[in-house]
Amino acid sequence: MGTTQLETVPEPKYWHLKTVLSEALDQDFAVGEVLPNERELAARFGVARATLRQALEQLELEGRLQRRRGVGTTVAPPRVGVAVGGTQHSWPAEGVDGWEPVDAAETLPPAAVRALLGAGGAGAFAADQPVHTVRRTRVTQGQAVAAELLYVPAVSVPGLTAIEAPAGPARARAVLRELQRLVLEGQDRSVELGSARADDAKELDRLPGAPVLLVTTRYFTAAGTAAVSVATYRADTCRLTFGDSGDVEITHEPRVAS
Amino acid sequence: MGTTQLETVPEPKYWHLKTVLSEALDQDFAVGEVLPNERELAARFGVARATLRQALEQLELEGRLQRRRGVGTTVAPPRVGVAVGGTQHSWPAEGVDGWEPVDAAETLPPAAVRALLGAGGAGAFAADQPVHTVRRTRVTQGQAVAAELLYVPAVSVPGLTAIEAPAGPARARAVLRELQRLVLEGQDRSVELGSARADDAKELDRLPGAPVLLVTTRYFTAAGTAAVSVATYRADTCRLTFGDSGDVEITHEPRVAS
DNA sequence: TAGTGGTCTAGACCACGGG
DNA sequence: CCGTGGTCTAGACCACTAC
Numbered sequence A, B: 001m002g003t004t005q006l007e008t009v010p011e012p013k014y015w016h017l018k019t020v021l022s023e024a025l026d027q028d029f030a031v032g033e034v035l036p037n038e039r040e041l042a043a044r045f046g047v048a049r050a051t052l053r054q055a056l057e058q059l060e061l062e063g064r065l066q067r068r069r070g071v072g073t074t075v076a077p078p079r080v081g082v083a084v085g086g087t088q089h090s091w092p093a094e095g096v097d098g099w100e101p102v103d104a105a106e107t108l109p110p111a112a113v114r115a116l117l118g119a120g121g122a123g124a125f126a127a128d129q130p131v132h133t134v135r136r137t138r139v140t141q142g143q144a145v146a147a148e149l150l151y152v153p154a155v156s157v158p159g160l161t162a163i164e165a166p167a168g169p170a171r172a173r174a175v176l177r178e179l180q181r182l183v184l185e186g187q188d189r190s191v192e193l194g195s196a197r198a199d200d201a202k203e204l205d206r207l208p209g210a211p212v213l214l215v216t217t218r219y220f221t222a223a224g225t226a227a228v229s230v231a232t233y234r235a236d237t238c239r240l241t242f243g244d245s246g247d248v249e250i251t252h253e254p255r256v257a258s
Numbered sequence C: 001t002a003g004t005g006g007t008c009t010a011g012a013c014c015a016c017g018g019g
Numbered sequence D: 001c002c003g004t005g006g007t008c009t010a011g012a013c014c015a016c017t018a019c
Helices: A013-028 A038-045 A049-061 A111-118 A169-180 A198-203 B013-028 B038-045 B049-061 B111-118 B169-179 B198-203
Strands: A065-068 A072-075 A080-083 A099-107 A131-140 A143-153 A186-195 A211-221 A224-234 A238-243 B065-068 B072-075 B080-083 B099-107 B131-140 B143-153 B186-195 B211-221 B224-234 B238-243
Touching: A013 A049, A038 A049, A049 A065, A049 B186, A080 A131, A080 A143, A099 A169, A111 A143, A111 A224, A131 A169, A143 A169, A143 A198, A186 B049, A186 B211, A211 A238, A211 B186, A224 A238, B013 B049, B038 B049, B049 B065, B080 B131, B080 B143, B099 B169, B111 B143, B111 B224, B131 B169, B143 B169, B143 B198, B211 B238, B224 B238
Parallel strands: A080 A238, B080 B238
Antiparallel strands: A065 A072, A099 A131, A131 A143, A143 A224, A186 A211, A186 B238, A211 A224, A238 B186, B065 B072, B099 B131, B131 B143, B143 B224, B186 B211, B211 B224
Protein backbone atom coordinates (compact mmCIF):
# COMPACT_ATOMS: atom_id res chain seq x y z
CA MET A 1 0.00 0.00 0.00
CA GLY A 2 2.34 2.76 1.12
CA THR A 3 4.90 1.44 -1.32
CA THR A 4 6.38 4.06 -3.55
CA GLN A 5 6.90 2.75 -7.04
CA LEU A 6 10.19 4.05 -8.35
CA GLU A 7 11.35 1.61 -10.99
CA THR A 8 7.87 1.95 -12.40
CA VAL A 9 6.59 0.21 -15.46
CA PRO A 10 4.31 2.66 -17.24
CA GLU A 11 1.00 0.93 -16.65
CA PRO A 12 -1.20 1.45 -19.71
CA LYS A 13 -3.63 4.30 -19.28
CA TYR A 14 -6.67 2.23 -20.20
CA TRP A 15 -5.72 -0.34 -17.59
CA HIS A 16 -5.43 2.24 -14.87
CA LEU A 17 -8.65 3.82 -16.09
CA LYS A 18 -10.40 0.51 -15.86
CA THR A 19 -9.33 0.13 -12.25
CA VAL A 20 -10.50 3.61 -11.36
CA LEU A 21 -13.83 3.13 -13.09
CA SER A 22 -14.28 -0.26 -11.50
CA GLU A 23 -13.91 1.19 -8.05
CA ALA A 24 -16.22 4.04 -8.89
CA LEU A 25 -18.83 1.53 -10.04
CA ASP A 26 -18.61 -0.28 -6.73
CA GLN A 27 -18.96 2.82 -4.68
CA ASP A 28 -20.91 5.48 -6.50
CA PHE A 29 -23.26 3.69 -8.85
CA ALA A 30 -26.29 1.48 -8.53
CA VAL A 31 -27.25 -1.31 -10.89
CA GLY A 32 -29.03 0.10 -13.92
CA GLU A 33 -27.72 3.59 -13.43
CA VAL A 34 -26.50 5.28 -16.58
CA LEU A 35 -22.96 6.61 -16.78
CA PRO A 36 -22.00 9.94 -18.34
CA ASN A 37 -21.50 9.55 -22.08
CA GLU A 38 -18.16 8.55 -23.52
CA ARG A 39 -17.13 11.98 -24.73
CA GLU A 40 -17.75 13.46 -21.32
CA LEU A 41 -15.99 10.65 -19.47
CA ALA A 42 -12.99 10.91 -21.75
CA ALA A 43 -12.76 14.64 -21.15
CA ARG A 44 -13.17 14.17 -17.43
CA PHE A 45 -10.25 11.74 -17.30
CA GLY A 46 -8.17 13.67 -19.78
CA VAL A 47 -7.82 10.88 -22.32
CA ALA A 48 -8.87 10.32 -25.89
CA ARG A 49 -12.21 8.73 -26.43
CA ALA A 50 -10.61 5.62 -27.93
CA THR A 51 -8.63 5.07 -24.76
CA LEU A 52 -11.69 5.49 -22.60
CA ARG A 53 -13.51 3.04 -24.82
CA GLN A 54 -10.78 0.46 -24.36
CA ALA A 55 -11.41 0.58 -20.63
CA LEU A 56 -15.18 0.39 -21.07
CA GLU A 57 -14.82 -2.58 -23.40
CA GLN A 58 -12.95 -4.52 -20.75
CA LEU A 59 -15.51 -3.70 -18.12
CA GLU A 60 -18.28 -4.80 -20.46
CA LEU A 61 -16.39 -8.02 -21.13
CA GLU A 62 -16.30 -8.64 -17.41
CA GLY A 63 -20.03 -8.11 -17.17
CA ARG A 64 -19.82 -4.90 -15.18
CA LEU A 65 -21.23 -2.59 -17.84
CA GLN A 66 -23.82 -2.72 -20.53
CA ARG A 67 -23.59 -0.45 -23.56
CA ARG A 68 -26.31 0.16 -26.08
CA ARG A 69 -26.01 2.34 -29.12
CA GLY A 70 -28.37 5.26 -29.09
CA VAL A 71 -29.06 4.75 -25.41
CA GLY A 72 -25.98 4.89 -23.25
CA THR A 73 -23.81 2.94 -20.86
CA THR A 74 -25.42 1.45 -17.79
CA VAL A 75 -24.22 -0.51 -14.80
CA ALA A 76 -24.93 -4.18 -15.43
CA PRO A 77 -26.60 -6.44 -12.89
CA PRO A 78 -24.60 -9.42 -11.64
CA ARG A 79 -24.35 -12.20 -14.17
CA VAL A 80 -27.18 -14.69 -14.12
CA GLY A 81 -26.19 -18.27 -13.43
CA VAL A 82 -27.61 -20.53 -16.10
CA ALA A 83 -27.59 -24.26 -15.53
CA VAL A 84 -25.97 -26.20 -18.32
CA GLY A 85 -26.89 -29.77 -17.56
CA GLY A 86 -25.70 -31.62 -14.53
CA THR A 87 -24.85 -35.26 -14.21
CA GLN A 88 -28.00 -36.82 -15.60
CA HIS A 89 -27.98 -37.10 -19.35
CA SER A 90 -31.06 -36.07 -21.22
CA TRP A 91 -32.21 -35.12 -24.66
CA PRO A 92 -32.92 -31.49 -25.35
CA ALA A 93 -36.54 -31.03 -24.45
CA GLU A 94 -39.13 -28.38 -24.78
CA GLY A 95 -40.00 -25.90 -22.10
CA VAL A 96 -37.40 -27.00 -19.55
CA ASP A 97 -34.83 -24.45 -18.44
CA GLY A 98 -36.41 -21.78 -20.58
CA TRP A 99 -35.63 -23.39 -23.90
CA GLU A 100 -38.14 -22.72 -26.63
CA PRO A 101 -38.10 -24.17 -30.13
CA VAL A 102 -38.04 -21.60 -32.91
CA ASP A 103 -37.72 -23.32 -36.24
CA ALA A 104 -36.35 -26.33 -38.06
CA ALA A 105 -35.04 -27.13 -41.50
CA GLU A 106 -33.18 -29.81 -43.38
CA THR A 107 -29.73 -29.04 -44.75
CA LEU A 108 -26.20 -30.34 -45.16
CA PRO A 109 -24.11 -29.74 -42.04
CA PRO A 110 -20.94 -27.62 -42.02
CA ALA A 111 -17.68 -29.52 -42.02
CA ALA A 112 -16.95 -28.95 -38.33
CA VAL A 113 -20.30 -30.43 -37.33
CA ARG A 114 -19.75 -33.36 -39.67
CA ALA A 115 -16.54 -34.14 -37.83
CA LEU A 116 -18.40 -34.17 -34.50
CA LEU A 117 -21.16 -36.39 -35.85
CA GLY A 118 -18.66 -38.84 -37.29
CA ALA A 119 -16.64 -39.34 -34.11
CA GLY A 120 -17.50 -42.14 -31.71
CA GLY A 121 -19.69 -43.97 -34.18
CA ALA A 122 -19.27 -46.21 -37.15
CA GLY A 123 -16.85 -44.31 -39.37
CA ALA A 124 -17.06 -40.85 -40.82
CA PHE A 125 -20.24 -38.93 -41.38
CA ALA A 126 -20.81 -38.66 -45.12
CA ALA A 127 -20.69 -35.18 -46.58
CA ASP A 128 -23.91 -35.64 -48.50
CA GLN A 129 -25.93 -36.93 -45.56
CA PRO A 130 -28.67 -34.48 -44.62
CA VAL A 131 -29.38 -33.30 -41.10
CA HIS A 132 -32.31 -31.63 -39.45
CA THR A 133 -31.30 -28.34 -37.88
CA VAL A 134 -33.41 -27.18 -34.99
CA ARG A 135 -33.18 -23.63 -33.75
CA ARG A 136 -33.97 -22.95 -30.12
CA THR A 137 -33.60 -19.97 -27.85
CA ARG A 138 -33.28 -19.83 -24.13
CA VAL A 139 -34.83 -17.13 -22.02
CA THR A 140 -33.96 -16.63 -18.36
CA GLN A 141 -35.54 -13.96 -16.21
CA GLY A 142 -37.12 -12.31 -19.21
CA GLN A 143 -33.81 -12.05 -21.02
CA ALA A 144 -32.55 -13.98 -24.05
CA VAL A 145 -29.35 -15.67 -22.91
CA ALA A 146 -28.66 -18.32 -25.52
CA ALA A 147 -29.36 -19.41 -29.06
CA GLU A 148 -28.86 -23.00 -30.07
CA LEU A 149 -28.47 -24.87 -33.30
CA LEU A 150 -29.17 -28.56 -32.92
CA TYR A 151 -27.98 -30.90 -35.65
CA VAL A 152 -29.85 -34.18 -35.95
CA PRO A 153 -28.88 -36.52 -38.77
CA ALA A 154 -31.94 -37.59 -40.70
CA VAL A 155 -31.00 -41.21 -40.11
CA SER A 156 -31.26 -40.65 -36.35
CA VAL A 157 -34.96 -39.87 -36.61
CA PRO A 158 -36.30 -42.08 -39.39
CA GLY A 159 -39.84 -41.52 -38.16
CA LEU A 160 -39.76 -37.99 -39.52
CA THR A 161 -40.98 -37.33 -43.00
CA ALA A 162 -39.67 -34.16 -44.53
CA ILE A 163 -43.06 -32.56 -44.86
CA GLU A 164 -44.48 -33.71 -41.57
CA ALA A 165 -44.86 -30.20 -40.27
CA PRO A 166 -44.75 -26.77 -41.79
CA ALA A 167 -41.84 -24.50 -41.00
CA GLY A 168 -41.77 -22.89 -37.59
CA PRO A 169 -41.91 -24.07 -33.98
CA ALA A 170 -44.20 -26.97 -34.81
CA ARG A 171 -41.59 -28.56 -36.99
CA ALA A 172 -38.88 -28.03 -34.40
CA ARG A 173 -41.10 -29.71 -31.83
CA ALA A 174 -41.59 -32.66 -34.12
CA VAL A 175 -37.85 -33.28 -34.37
CA LEU A 176 -37.38 -33.02 -30.62
CA ARG A 177 -40.26 -35.43 -30.09
CA GLU A 178 -38.65 -38.00 -32.33
CA LEU A 179 -35.36 -37.67 -30.46
CA GLN A 180 -37.01 -38.65 -27.18
CA ARG A 181 -37.74 -42.07 -28.66
CA LEU A 182 -34.04 -42.93 -28.82
CA VAL A 183 -32.11 -44.35 -25.91
CA LEU A 184 -29.50 -41.84 -24.81
CA GLU A 185 -26.31 -43.57 -23.71
CA GLY A 186 -24.13 -40.63 -22.89
CA GLN A 187 -23.17 -37.08 -23.65
CA ASP A 188 -20.16 -34.94 -23.91
CA ARG A 189 -19.75 -31.22 -23.50
CA SER A 190 -17.19 -28.52 -24.16
CA VAL A 191 -17.08 -24.78 -23.57
CA GLU A 192 -15.01 -22.26 -25.44
CA LEU A 193 -14.92 -18.58 -26.23
CA GLY A 194 -16.26 -17.39 -29.56
CA SER A 195 -17.82 -14.42 -31.22
CA ALA A 196 -21.45 -14.23 -32.18
CA ARG A 197 -22.37 -14.93 -35.78
CA ALA A 198 -24.74 -12.44 -37.34
CA ASP A 199 -27.84 -14.59 -36.86
CA ASP A 200 -27.06 -15.51 -33.27
CA ALA A 201 -26.22 -11.93 -32.46
CA LYS A 202 -29.66 -10.87 -33.63
CA GLU A 203 -31.43 -13.43 -31.46
CA LEU A 204 -29.35 -12.39 -28.47
CA ASP A 205 -29.88 -8.69 -29.08
CA ARG A 206 -26.18 -8.04 -29.48
CA LEU A 207 -23.93 -6.80 -32.22
CA PRO A 208 -22.23 -9.33 -34.49
CA GLY A 209 -18.89 -10.35 -33.05
CA ALA A 210 -20.01 -9.97 -29.47
CA PRO A 211 -18.18 -12.36 -27.14
CA VAL A 212 -20.10 -15.55 -26.49
CA LEU A 213 -19.55 -18.84 -24.77
CA LEU A 214 -19.90 -21.72 -27.20
CA VAL A 215 -21.26 -24.84 -25.57
CA THR A 216 -20.95 -27.87 -27.80
CA THR A 217 -22.79 -31.02 -26.77
CA ARG A 218 -22.69 -34.41 -28.38
CA TYR A 219 -25.46 -36.91 -27.71
CA PHE A 220 -24.55 -40.58 -27.97
CA THR A 221 -26.68 -43.63 -28.56
CA ALA A 222 -25.46 -47.15 -29.06
CA ALA A 223 -25.33 -46.41 -32.79
CA GLY A 224 -22.93 -43.50 -32.33
CA THR A 225 -23.39 -39.74 -32.21
CA ALA A 226 -27.10 -39.14 -32.65
CA ALA A 227 -27.09 -35.37 -32.41
CA VAL A 228 -24.84 -32.38 -31.90
CA SER A 229 -25.85 -29.12 -30.30
CA VAL A 230 -24.00 -25.83 -30.53
CA ALA A 231 -25.36 -23.34 -28.05
CA THR A 232 -24.27 -19.72 -28.04
CA TYR A 233 -24.49 -18.01 -24.66
CA ARG A 234 -24.06 -14.28 -24.09
CA ALA A 235 -20.72 -14.05 -22.36
CA ASP A 236 -21.43 -10.63 -20.89
CA THR A 237 -24.53 -11.60 -18.96
CA CYS A 238 -24.14 -15.33 -18.31
CA ARG A 239 -22.31 -17.50 -15.85
CA LEU A 240 -22.63 -21.13 -16.84
CA THR A 241 -23.19 -23.43 -13.89
CA PHE A 242 -22.50 -27.14 -13.82
CA GLY A 243 -24.24 -28.10 -10.65
CA ASP A 244 -23.53 -31.61 -9.47
CA SER A 245 -24.94 -30.96 -6.05
CA GLY A 246 -28.33 -29.49 -6.66
CA ASP A 247 -29.12 -26.01 -7.82
CA VAL A 248 -27.55 -24.00 -5.05
CA GLU A 249 -28.53 -20.45 -5.61
CA ILE A 250 -25.73 -17.95 -5.88
CA THR A 251 -26.60 -14.32 -5.58
CA HIS A 252 -23.21 -12.95 -4.74
CA GLU A 253 -21.20 -10.54 -6.80
CA PRO A 254 -19.29 -12.72 -9.25
CA ARG A 255 -16.02 -10.85 -9.45
CA VAL A 256 -13.20 -12.48 -7.57
CA ALA A 257 -10.30 -10.38 -6.38
CA SER A 258 -9.37 -7.25 -8.28
CA MET B 1 -27.72 -17.13 -52.57
CA GLY B 2 -28.30 -15.39 -55.91
CA THR B 3 -30.12 -12.68 -54.03
CA THR B 4 -28.98 -9.21 -54.91
CA GLN B 5 -28.82 -7.10 -51.80
CA LEU B 6 -30.04 -3.65 -52.65
CA GLU B 7 -31.29 -2.22 -49.39
CA THR B 8 -27.93 -3.20 -48.00
CA VAL B 9 -26.72 -2.38 -44.54
CA PRO B 10 -23.12 -1.23 -44.78
CA GLU B 11 -21.34 -4.12 -43.12
CA PRO B 12 -18.53 -2.81 -40.95
CA LYS B 13 -15.17 -2.93 -42.66
CA TYR B 14 -13.49 -4.83 -39.86
CA TRP B 15 -16.19 -7.47 -39.98
CA HIS B 16 -15.77 -7.99 -43.67
CA LEU B 17 -12.02 -7.95 -43.23
CA LYS B 18 -12.30 -10.65 -40.59
CA THR B 19 -14.24 -12.84 -42.98
CA VAL B 20 -11.73 -12.35 -45.77
CA LEU B 21 -8.79 -13.04 -43.48
CA SER B 22 -10.52 -16.06 -42.00
CA GLU B 23 -10.93 -17.61 -45.43
CA ALA B 24 -7.36 -16.78 -46.33
CA LEU B 25 -6.21 -18.52 -43.15
CA ASP B 26 -8.11 -21.65 -44.10
CA GLN B 27 -6.75 -21.76 -47.60
CA ASP B 28 -3.36 -20.15 -47.81
CA PHE B 29 -1.74 -20.55 -44.43
CA ALA B 30 -0.43 -23.40 -42.35
CA VAL B 31 -0.46 -23.56 -38.57
CA GLY B 32 2.45 -21.62 -37.13
CA GLU B 33 3.02 -19.60 -40.27
CA VAL B 34 3.62 -15.90 -39.67
CA LEU B 35 1.40 -13.33 -41.33
CA PRO B 36 2.66 -10.10 -42.89
CA ASN B 37 2.97 -7.38 -40.28
CA GLU B 38 0.03 -5.15 -39.39
CA ARG B 39 1.21 -2.10 -41.30
CA GLU B 40 1.63 -4.11 -44.45
CA LEU B 41 -1.68 -5.91 -44.08
CA ALA B 42 -3.49 -2.64 -43.47
CA ALA B 43 -1.95 -1.12 -46.57
CA ARG B 44 -2.74 -4.19 -48.62
CA PHE B 45 -6.42 -4.02 -47.66
CA GLY B 46 -6.57 -0.26 -47.88
CA VAL B 47 -7.66 0.36 -44.30
CA ALA B 48 -6.22 2.09 -41.28
CA ARG B 49 -4.10 -0.02 -39.01
CA ALA B 50 -6.62 0.35 -36.19
CA THR B 51 -9.32 -1.18 -38.36
CA LEU B 52 -7.08 -4.05 -39.36
CA ARG B 53 -6.27 -4.59 -35.72
CA GLN B 54 -9.95 -4.80 -34.85
CA ALA B 55 -10.28 -7.73 -37.25
CA LEU B 56 -7.13 -9.41 -35.92
CA GLU B 57 -8.36 -9.03 -32.37
CA GLN B 58 -11.54 -10.93 -33.18
CA LEU B 59 -9.63 -13.69 -34.89
CA GLU B 60 -7.33 -13.95 -31.92
CA LEU B 61 -10.36 -14.10 -29.62
CA GLU B 62 -11.63 -17.01 -31.66
CA GLY B 63 -8.34 -18.80 -31.31
CA ARG B 64 -7.38 -18.52 -34.95
CA LEU B 65 -4.39 -16.21 -34.50
CA GLN B 66 -1.67 -15.67 -32.00
CA ARG B 67 0.02 -12.30 -31.66
CA ARG B 68 3.20 -11.58 -29.78
CA ARG B 69 4.78 -8.19 -29.40
CA GLY B 70 8.18 -7.95 -30.97
CA VAL B 71 7.63 -11.17 -32.87
CA GLY B 72 4.61 -11.09 -35.12
CA THR B 73 1.25 -12.67 -35.82
CA THR B 74 1.08 -16.39 -36.41
CA VAL B 75 -1.62 -18.86 -37.27
CA ALA B 76 -2.73 -20.59 -34.08
CA PRO B 77 -3.10 -24.33 -33.77
CA PRO B 78 -6.58 -25.67 -32.95
CA ARG B 79 -7.56 -25.14 -29.36
CA VAL B 80 -6.49 -27.81 -26.94
CA GLY B 81 -9.28 -29.55 -25.10
CA VAL B 82 -8.59 -29.47 -21.37
CA ALA B 83 -10.65 -31.69 -19.12
CA VAL B 84 -12.30 -29.83 -16.26
CA GLY B 85 -13.52 -32.58 -14.01
CA GLY B 86 -16.15 -35.09 -14.98
CA THR B 87 -18.77 -36.69 -12.81
CA GLN B 88 -16.62 -38.02 -10.03
CA HIS B 89 -15.87 -35.46 -7.36
CA SER B 90 -12.36 -35.19 -6.11
CA TRP B 91 -10.09 -32.85 -4.23
CA PRO B 92 -7.52 -30.93 -6.20
CA ALA B 93 -4.49 -33.16 -6.23
CA GLU B 94 -0.91 -32.92 -7.29
CA GLY B 95 0.40 -34.09 -10.61
CA VAL B 96 -2.92 -35.12 -12.13
CA ASP B 97 -4.05 -33.37 -15.29
CA GLY B 98 -0.87 -31.34 -15.43
CA TRP B 99 -1.53 -29.36 -12.27
CA GLU B 100 1.55 -28.35 -10.31
CA PRO B 101 1.63 -26.55 -6.98
CA VAL B 102 3.55 -23.29 -6.99
CA ASP B 103 3.20 -21.61 -3.66
CA ALA B 104 0.99 -21.08 -0.65
CA ALA B 105 0.32 -18.36 1.87
CA GLU B 106 -2.13 -17.40 4.56
CA THR B 107 -4.25 -14.30 4.11
CA LEU B 108 -7.73 -12.86 4.45
CA PRO B 109 -9.92 -13.75 1.47
CA PRO B 110 -11.49 -11.14 -0.81
CA ALA B 111 -15.17 -10.43 -0.25
CA ALA B 112 -16.35 -12.42 -3.26
CA VAL B 113 -14.56 -15.54 -2.07
CA ARG B 114 -15.93 -15.03 1.43
CA ALA B 115 -19.43 -15.12 -0.01
CA LEU B 116 -18.71 -18.42 -1.71
CA LEU B 117 -17.21 -19.93 1.41
CA GLY B 118 -20.18 -18.86 3.49
CA ALA B 119 -22.88 -20.36 1.27
CA GLY B 120 -24.15 -23.87 1.88
CA GLY B 121 -22.67 -24.08 5.32
CA ALA B 122 -23.45 -22.88 8.78
CA GLY B 123 -23.93 -19.16 8.34
CA ALA B 124 -21.66 -16.54 6.87
CA PHE B 125 -17.92 -16.78 6.65
CA ALA B 126 -16.42 -14.28 9.03
CA ALA B 127 -14.40 -11.47 7.49
CA ASP B 128 -11.51 -11.96 9.89
CA GLN B 129 -11.20 -15.69 9.35
CA PRO B 130 -7.92 -16.54 7.63
CA VAL B 131 -7.58 -18.84 4.64
CA HIS B 132 -4.70 -20.65 3.07
CA THR B 133 -4.26 -19.66 -0.55
CA VAL B 134 -2.60 -22.21 -2.78
CA ARG B 135 -1.32 -21.25 -6.18
CA ARG B 136 -1.20 -23.88 -8.86
CA THR B 137 -0.53 -23.85 -12.57
CA ARG B 138 -1.62 -26.29 -15.20
CA VAL B 139 0.53 -27.24 -18.15
CA THR B 140 -0.83 -29.16 -21.12
CA GLN B 141 1.30 -30.17 -24.05
CA GLY B 142 4.15 -28.03 -22.88
CA GLN B 143 1.98 -24.96 -22.65
CA ALA B 144 0.70 -23.10 -19.59
CA VAL B 145 -3.07 -23.13 -19.92
CA ALA B 146 -4.36 -22.24 -16.48
CA ALA B 147 -3.47 -20.59 -13.20
CA GLU B 148 -5.47 -21.37 -10.09
CA LEU B 149 -5.94 -19.81 -6.72
CA LEU B 150 -7.32 -22.21 -4.16
CA TYR B 151 -8.83 -20.82 -0.99
CA VAL B 152 -8.87 -23.16 1.99
CA PRO B 153 -10.18 -21.81 5.28
CA ALA B 154 -7.70 -22.51 8.04
CA VAL B 155 -10.46 -24.22 10.00
CA SER B 156 -10.86 -26.75 7.20
CA VAL B 157 -7.35 -28.04 7.71
CA PRO B 158 -6.69 -27.84 11.46
CA GLY B 159 -3.76 -30.23 11.08
CA LEU B 160 -1.73 -27.48 9.46
CA THR B 161 0.44 -25.28 11.58
CA ALA B 162 1.32 -21.98 10.04
CA ILE B 163 5.02 -22.68 9.93
CA GLU B 164 4.85 -26.30 8.93
CA ALA B 165 6.62 -25.72 5.66
CA PRO B 166 8.62 -22.87 4.17
CA ALA B 167 7.18 -20.85 1.32
CA GLY B 168 7.11 -22.47 -2.07
CA PRO B 169 5.75 -25.66 -3.60
CA ALA B 170 6.41 -27.66 -0.43
CA ARG B 171 3.97 -25.57 1.51
CA ALA B 172 1.36 -25.81 -1.24
CA ARG B 173 1.73 -29.56 -1.21
CA ALA B 174 1.19 -29.62 2.54
CA VAL B 175 -2.15 -27.86 2.24
CA LEU B 176 -3.31 -30.18 -0.54
CA ARG B 177 -2.26 -33.18 1.49
CA GLU B 178 -4.36 -32.02 4.43
CA LEU B 179 -7.37 -31.54 2.17
CA GLN B 180 -7.30 -35.19 1.11
CA ARG B 181 -8.06 -36.18 4.69
CA LEU B 182 -11.50 -34.62 4.50
CA VAL B 183 -14.53 -36.42 3.13
CA LEU B 184 -15.69 -34.67 -0.02
CA GLU B 185 -19.46 -34.70 -0.29
CA GLY B 186 -19.99 -32.74 -3.45
CA GLN B 187 -18.84 -29.98 -5.67
CA ASP B 188 -20.18 -27.22 -7.77
CA ARG B 189 -18.74 -25.49 -10.77
CA SER B 190 -19.34 -22.41 -12.88
CA VAL B 191 -17.68 -20.93 -15.94
CA GLU B 192 -17.68 -17.32 -17.00
CA LEU B 193 -15.70 -14.91 -19.11
CA GLY B 194 -13.19 -12.66 -17.43
CA SER B 195 -9.99 -10.80 -18.07
CA ALA B 196 -6.67 -11.85 -16.69
CA ARG B 197 -5.38 -10.09 -13.61
CA ALA B 198 -1.77 -8.97 -13.77
CA ASP B 199 -0.42 -11.94 -11.80
CA ASP B 200 -2.40 -14.54 -13.71
CA ALA B 201 -1.47 -12.94 -17.00
CA LYS B 202 2.19 -13.33 -16.15
CA GLU B 203 1.84 -17.01 -15.34
CA LEU B 204 -0.08 -17.56 -18.56
CA ASP B 205 2.39 -15.59 -20.66
CA ARG B 206 -0.26 -13.12 -21.74
CA LEU B 207 -0.83 -9.41 -21.34
CA PRO B 208 -2.99 -8.20 -18.45
CA GLY B 209 -6.61 -8.04 -19.49
CA ALA B 210 -6.35 -10.96 -21.87
CA PRO B 211 -9.63 -12.86 -22.14
CA VAL B 212 -9.82 -15.86 -19.85
CA LEU B 213 -12.35 -18.42 -18.78
CA LEU B 214 -12.93 -18.28 -15.05
CA VAL B 215 -13.78 -21.65 -13.58
CA THR B 216 -15.02 -21.40 -10.02
CA THR B 217 -15.32 -24.61 -8.03
CA ARG B 218 -16.75 -25.07 -4.58
CA TYR B 219 -15.86 -28.17 -2.57
CA PHE B 220 -18.41 -29.33 -0.03
CA THR B 221 -18.04 -31.45 3.05
CA ALA B 222 -20.69 -32.22 5.60
CA ALA B 223 -19.55 -29.14 7.48
CA GLY B 224 -20.18 -26.82 4.53
CA THR B 225 -17.92 -25.29 1.91
CA ALA B 226 -14.43 -26.56 2.67
CA ALA B 227 -12.60 -24.89 -0.18
CA VAL B 228 -13.08 -22.64 -3.18
CA SER B 229 -10.99 -22.70 -6.31
CA VAL B 230 -10.80 -19.99 -8.94
CA ALA B 231 -9.01 -21.23 -12.02
CA THR B 232 -8.09 -18.89 -14.87
CA TYR B 233 -7.88 -20.58 -18.27
CA ARG B 234 -6.45 -18.94 -21.39
CA ALA B 235 -9.54 -18.36 -23.50
CA ASP B 236 -7.58 -18.09 -26.72
CA THR B 237 -5.97 -21.51 -26.58
CA CYS B 238 -8.32 -23.60 -24.46
CA ARG B 239 -11.53 -25.48 -24.97
CA LEU B 240 -12.87 -26.73 -21.65
CA THR B 241 -14.28 -30.23 -21.82
CA PHE B 242 -16.73 -31.75 -19.41
CA GLY B 243 -16.54 -35.37 -20.43
CA ASP B 244 -19.19 -37.55 -18.85
CA SER B 245 -18.52 -40.39 -21.23
CA GLY B 246 -14.81 -40.96 -21.03
CA ASP B 247 -12.15 -38.82 -22.58
CA VAL B 248 -13.12 -39.01 -26.20
CA GLU B 249 -10.36 -37.35 -28.10
CA ILE B 250 -11.36 -34.53 -30.41
CA THR B 251 -8.88 -33.39 -32.96
CA HIS B 252 -11.19 -31.60 -35.32
CA GLU B 253 -11.15 -27.95 -36.16
CA PRO B 254 -13.24 -26.33 -33.43
CA ARG B 255 -14.95 -23.61 -35.40
CA VAL B 256 -18.57 -24.32 -36.19
CA ALA B 257 -20.22 -22.63 -39.13
CA SER B 258 -18.95 -19.30 -40.36
C1' DT C 1 19.52 -1.82 -33.95
C1' DA C 2 15.62 -2.91 -36.69
C1' DG C 3 11.11 -4.62 -36.80
C1' DT C 4 7.16 -6.24 -34.41
C1' DG C 5 2.76 -5.57 -31.96
C1' DG C 6 0.71 -2.40 -28.06
C1' DT C 7 -0.85 2.14 -26.76
C1' DC C 8 -2.61 6.68 -27.60
C1' DT C 9 -4.35 10.85 -29.90
C1' DA C 10 -7.73 14.14 -32.07
C1' DG C 11 -10.34 14.33 -34.99
C1' DA C 12 -14.57 12.59 -38.43
C1' DC C 13 -18.77 10.37 -39.86
C1' DC C 14 -22.39 6.74 -39.29
C1' DA C 15 -26.33 3.90 -37.22
C1' DC C 16 -29.47 3.61 -33.88
C1' DG C 17 -32.90 4.93 -30.12
C1' DG C 18 -35.99 7.90 -28.18
C1' DG C 19 -38.43 12.24 -27.83
C1' DC D 1 -34.57 15.79 -34.36
C1' DC D 2 -30.70 15.16 -31.03
C1' DG D 3 -27.69 12.37 -28.25
C1' DT D 4 -25.82 7.94 -27.81
C1' DG D 5 -22.40 4.41 -28.82
C1' DG D 6 -20.05 2.20 -33.16
C1' DT D 7 -16.75 2.70 -36.85
C1' DC D 8 -12.80 4.66 -39.12
C1' DT D 9 -8.71 7.48 -40.14
C1' DA D 10 -3.70 8.93 -40.19
C1' DG D 11 -0.71 9.72 -37.75
C1' DA D 12 2.74 9.22 -33.24
C1' DC D 13 5.42 6.98 -29.73
C1' DC D 14 6.48 2.98 -26.71
C1' DA D 15 7.83 -1.89 -25.20
C1' DC D 16 9.41 -5.95 -26.50
C1' DT D 17 12.10 -9.54 -29.27
C1' DA D 18 15.58 -11.11 -32.00
C1' DC D 19 19.65 -10.54 -34.40
